[in-house]
Amino acid sequence: MKPINTSRRTLLTTTGGAIGLASLGAISSLTPAAKALAATQTDPKTALPAYADWKHADSLIVHSANTMETKRTAFGNGIITPLDRLFIRNNISPPSAEIVADPDAWQIQIDGVKDPITLSVADLKTLGVTTVAMVLQCSGNGRGFFPSKPSGTQWTVGAAGCVMFTGVPVKTLLEHVGGMDSTAKYMTGTGGEPIPEGLDPNTIQVERSVPLEGIEDALLAWEINGQPLPLAHGGPLRLVVPGYTGVNNIKYIKRLAFTADQSQANIQQSGYRMAPQGEKGAPTQASVWEMPVKSWITHPGEPDSQLKAGPLQIQGLAMGGTSEVTEVEVSIDGGKNWKKAEFIGPDLGPYAWRQFVLPADLKAGTYTLASRAKNKAGDEQPADRLENNRGYLNNSWTDHALTITVA
Amino acid sequence: MKPINTSRRTLLTTTGGAIGLASLGAISSLTPAAKALAATQTDPKTALPAYADWKHADSLIVHSANTMETKRTAFGNGIITPLDRLFIRNNISPPSAEIVADPDAWQIQIDGVKDPITLSVADLKTLGVTTVAMVLQCSGNGRGFFPSKPSGTQWTVGAAGCVMFTGVPVKTLLEHVGGMDSTAKYMTGTGGEPIPEGLDPNTIQVERSVPLEGIEDALLAWEINGQPLPLAHGGPLRLVVPGYTGVNNIKYIKRLAFTADQSQANIQQSGYRMAPQGEKGAPTQASVWEMPVKSWITHPGEPDSQLKAGPLQIQGLAMGGTSEVTEVEVSIDGGKNWKKAEFIGPDLGPYAWRQFVLPADLKAGTYTLASRAKNKAGDEQPADRLENNRGYLNNSWTDHALTITVA
Numbered sequence: 001m002k003p004i005n006t007s008r009r010t011l012l013t014t015t016g017g018a019i020g021l022a023s024l025g026a027i028s029s030l031t032p033a034a035k036a037l038a039a040t041q042t043d044p045k046t047a048l049p050a051y052a053d054w055k056h057a058d059s060l061i062v063h064s065a066n067t068m069e070t071k072r073t074a075f076g077n078g079i080i081t082p083l084d085r086l087f088i089r090n091n092i093s094p095p096s097a098e099i100v101a102d103p104d105a106w107q108i109q110i111d112g113v114k115d116p117i118t119l120s121v122a123d124l125k126t127l128g129v130t131t132v133a134m135v136l137q138c139s140g141n142g143r144g145f146f147p148s149k150p151s152g153t154q155w156t157v158g159a160a161g162c163v164m165f166t167g168v169p170v171k172t173l174l175e176h177v178g179g180m181d182s183t184a185k186y187m188t189g190t191g192g193e194p195i196p197e198g199l200d201p202n203t204i205q206v207e208r209s210v211p212l213e214g215i216e217d218a219l220l221a222w223e224i225n226g227q228p229l230p231l232a233h234g235g236p237l238r239l240v241v242p243g244y245t246g247v248n249n250i251k252y253i254k255r256l257a258f259t260a261d262q263s264q265a266n267i268q269q270s271g272y273r274m275a276p277q278g279e280k281g282a283p284t285q286a287s288v289w290e291m292p293v294k295s296w297i298t299h300p301g302e303p304d305s306q307l308k309a310g311p312l313q314i315q316g317l318a319m320g321g322t323s324e325v326t327e328v329e330v331s332i333d334g335g336k337n338w339k340k341a342e343f344i345g346p347d348l349g350p351y352a353w354r355q356f357v358l359p360a361d362l363k364a365g366t367y368t369l370a371s372r373a374k375n376k377a378g379d380e381q382p383a384d385r386l387e388n389n390r391g392y393l394n395n396s397w398t399d400h401a402l403t404i405t406v407a
Numbered sequence: 408m409k410p411i412n413t414s415r416r417t418l419l420t421t422t423g424g425a426i427g428l429a430s431l432g433a434i435s436s437l438t439p440a441a442k443a444l445a446a447t448q449t450d451p452k453t454a455l456p457a458y459a460d461w462k463h464a465d466s467l468i469v470h471s472a473n474t475m476e477t478k479r480t481a482f483g484n485g486i487i488t489p490l491d492r493l494f495i496r497n498n499i500s501p502p503s504a505e506i507v508a509d510p511d512a513w514q515i516q517i518d519g520v521k522d523p524i525t526l527s528v529a530d531l532k533t534l535g536v537t538t539v540a541m542v543l544q545c546s547g548n549g550r551g552f553f554p555s556k557p558s559g560t561q562w563t564v565g566a567a568g569c570v571m572f573t574g575v576p577v578k579t580l581l582e583h584v585g586g587m588d589s590t591a592k593y594m595t596g597t598g599g600e601p602i603p604e605g606l607d608p609n610t611i612q613v614e615r616s617v618p619l620e621g622i623e624d625a626l627l628a629w630e631i632n633g634q635p636l637p638l639a640h641g642g643p644l645r646l647v648v649p650g651y652t653g654v655n656n657i658k659y660i661k662r663l664a665f666t667a668d669q670s671q672a673n674i675q676q677s678g679y680r681m682a683p684q685g686e687k688g689a690p691t692q693a694s695v696w697e698m699p700v701k702s703w704i705t706h707p708g709e710p711d712s713q714l715k716a717g718p719l720q721i722q723g724l725a726m727g728g729t730s731e732v733t734e735v736e737v738s739i740d741g742g743k744n745w746k747k748a749e750f751i752g753p754d755l756g757p758y759a760w761r762q763f764v765l766p767a768d769l770k771a772g773t774y775t776l777a778s779r780a781k782n783k784a785g786d787e788q789p790a791d792r793l794e795n796n797r798g799y800l801n802n803s804w805t806d807h808a809l810t811i812t813v814a
Contacts, residue, residue, distance in 0.1 A: 056634075077538050077573035078633025080487050085634070126718040129764055131484050131752030164752070166484035226485025227463075227492070311533040345538030345571070348753040357536055 051094055052232045056084040061158065066090040069141075069158030072402075075298045075317060077355050079345055080133070081161030083225050086233070089138045089159055091206050091267065092193050094231050095252055099192070103228055103236030108220070112188075112258030114178025121222050121237050128172035132217060132242055133164050133348035135319045139245035139272055139288045142385075142394030148277060150391030157296045157400060162317075162353045165240045167221030170256070174215075180258035187215055188259045189239040192252030202265045208248050208272075209262040210289055214241045217351070220253065242351035243322035244289050245393070247272055262287070275389040291321040293381050294395035295328050295356070295373035303402040307362070314358045316341075320375035324350040327374045330358040334368035334401060335383065341371070350376070362406045370401035458501055459639045463491040468565065473497040476548075476565035479809075482705045482724060484762050486752055487540070488568030490632050493640070496545045496566055498613050498674065499600050501638050502659055506599070510635055510643030515627070519595075519665035521585025528629050528644050535579035539624060539649055540571050540755035542726045546652040546679055546695045549792075549801030555684060557798030564703045564807060569724075569760045572647045574628030577663075581622075587665035594622055595666045596646040599659030609672045615655050615679075616669040617696055621648045624758070627660065649758035650729035651696050652800070654679055669694075682796040698728040700788050701802035702735050702763070702780035710809040714769070721765045723748070727782035731757040734781045737765040741775035741808060742790065748778070757783070769813045777808035 048055050049065035059074035069087045076082075099106060104122035138159035140152050153159070170187070174180055191206035218241045222229055229235030234251030241248050247267070262268050262283070272288040273281035295318035300307055318328045329338040341356035348354075356371070372381040385396035394400075455462050456472035466481035476494045483489075506513060511529035545566035547559050560566070577594070581587055598613035625648045629636055636642030641658030648655050654674070669675050669690070679695040680688035702725035707714055725735045736745040748763035755761075763778070779788040792803035801807075 076630050076633035078571040078630060080633060082633050129720045131762060133753050164485040223483050223485060226483035226487060226489050313536045346540050346755040
């Protein structure tokens with residue numbers, strides 16, 4: 001990604017709020033002065049920004065105005081993460097809240113199809129409607145566990161939630177527009193964030209391409225958890241690609257295209273790549289698309305909790321990625337011994353997570369609680385993280401384990 | 408129920424807020440002066456009361472400080488009703504908010520078992536945990552459609568929601584206390600509302616008995632929709648009996664007993680009975696327990712909406728009561744012709760509701776939209792309501808139909 005000069009930075013920060021660049025993927029390419037500015041803007045004690053002031057502050061760790069995660073113990077057992085507890089991660093500052101004042105009026109251009117067309121959300125609502133339960137998770141969730149401390153938000157477990165999106169299936173839309181071009185190999189979504197004048201859009205435009213397999217259960221969604229999609233989560237309209245990491249779920253989507261090539265935007269070409277440690281992202285490396293199988297413990301406490309001896313119910317969350325989660329084991333001794341945990345509550349489908357429980361009776365001592373999940377495709381949550389330069393896709397069970405003391 | 412004298416009414420109204428009696432089942436037995444007072448207190452324009460000031464006012468019809476329902480078009484398609492849009496119906500004013508400040512400290516007495524015991528919520532959490540998705544619905548939901556205008560809140564469709572409760576199964580608790588007494592025929596829960604001194608508790612105590620079949624999937628719940636149960640919905644601890652009407656799901660529960668007889672409280676003996684029109688409730692009549700199969704249309708609008716001609720997706724909600732909903736048909740001509748609707752989204756189990764959709768293309772004209780559901784047990788949603796003196800259990804599809812105009 002090219003360096004961004006100060007005047008451009010100023011434009012950005014004034015366009016969308018106080019913190020335009022703090023969590024931009026470009027942070028490592030900023031000038032020293034801009035880096036210093038960004039550092040002050042990622043103070044963990046930052047208050048909730050105006051566009052998210054309806055969030056439940058006690059349940060969140062606020063990394064910056066564009067990045068906040070759910071605390072490990074704030075997930076509860078409702079399967080669906082309440083919206084006021086759901087993480088936020090914006091690559092750049094969101095557009096003006098005016099765009100959600102009349103959500104039905106928002107327009108999206110459909111390209112790379114037999115009959116290209118511009119449709120409003122009101123139009124989309126007449127075409128079809130369905131609902132999907134899915135894990136929404138930032139590509140960098142768990143980055144905070146990498147000893148190499150990759151640049152970016154130091155998420156632990158909470159840049160993830162399980163939500164219900166409602167919208168029109170992309171497949172239904174494709175029928176309406178006569179099908180995609182025969183040359184199409186990717187579905188490319190373009191975000192509606194305003195691009196400051198004079199700036200090459202490719203430097204900051206949130207535009208991502210996913211392979212055609214992603215279309216199968218994808219939606220253009222106008223609702224989340226039974227309510228109109230708020231600006232903070234990509235309203236009025238968001239592309240959702242179940243099983244794919246958050247960045248592929250384009251907020252305030254203004255264009256959906258079926259393309260022969262991947263987007264030329266930096267966020268696609270060099271961003272969100274599984275680059276080896278110390279190397280920059282490049283198109284030759286794997287793109288961050290599908291989520292791997294993963295689980296973590298949410299109860300009885302945050303790491304280093306002090307607990308009273310006695311019986312308790314160890315609880316956690318397990319997701320299969322693009323394949324249904326089928327089994328979870330729990331260890332209380334850091335992975336030496338494992339016991340199968342029980343799933344509780346309804347199964348919301350392959351893209352949702354499930355809650356698991358293992359009863360235990362802990363005497364005084366120190367315990368390292370860990371969980372490891374398997375999915376239907378046969379993938380097992382590994383002990384070791386896949387090292388990469390930006391700290392993506394961490395599903396290591398050792399990294400997600402937590403140590404507690406019982407007295 | 409005995410008349411309540413003015414000094415007792417004063418006690419009630421000062422105990423729990425401004426409106427102690429407005430929505431009490433006893434309203435028909437009040438003095439004329441008290442009736443007049445109650446009438447002013449059920450002004451639909453009443454603002455949200457303090458204990459519910461976090462609710463989404465635009466999604467609710469506020470009947471009184473103790474009764475508010477979700478608007479027909481505010482349900483959305485998330486299956487789970489967001490807490491800030493969920494109806495509220497309290498028989499009497501809730502206890503002080505102090506009881507949810509330290510929810511784990513709340514205590515419940517377990518009686519009618521081999522080893523009676525007092526347990527805190529913290530204790531309950533060590534015994535077991537599970538999650539259930541279920542429709543929570545006021546017994547009188549749909550009362551507003553009775554031409555006889557029975558006394559009580561004039562609910563239309565919105566004194567209902569589908570929520571996820573988390574807690575310990577009552578069956579697990581029973582194992583812990585050595586099983587229930589051999590003479591037990593009912594599970595009786597007692598609410599924690601404060602009873603003014605000098606008042607016979609049976610006159611206002613919320614204490615309900617359900618048959619033992621209700622135990623099967625019952626929970627003592629401390630969470631709703633993934634967050635600690637708020638006071639407005641019965642926190643810190645609520646008995647939930649999936650498939651049974653709201654009143655049987657005892658809020659702020661302070662005692663759970665397995666009893667040979669039904670509670671002696673008026674709310675059990677004469678309240679919530681299927682009394683013939685014009686007759687008072689009596690123990691000889693059927694108690695309001697299980698919910699029947701039911702459905703209603705939520706989209707494209709409120710009754711008497713004016714819509715633009717063209718394609719649209721007719722949407723609604725369908726519940727099976729105590730047996731899974733299996734089918735829904737939709738009519739656009741007031742029930743002359745029916746088409747099978749499609750269920751969308753995940754199936755959250757037999758006690759949850761499901762969303763259904765039927766695409767239509769409406770030309771100019773007037774349409775009466777109706778839906779009728781069937782459940783696995785073979786019950787069909789009837790055309791006619793079951794007439795009864797207090798307007799309970801309305802599941803008539805004609806009553807729930809709505810007329811719209813298309814131009």
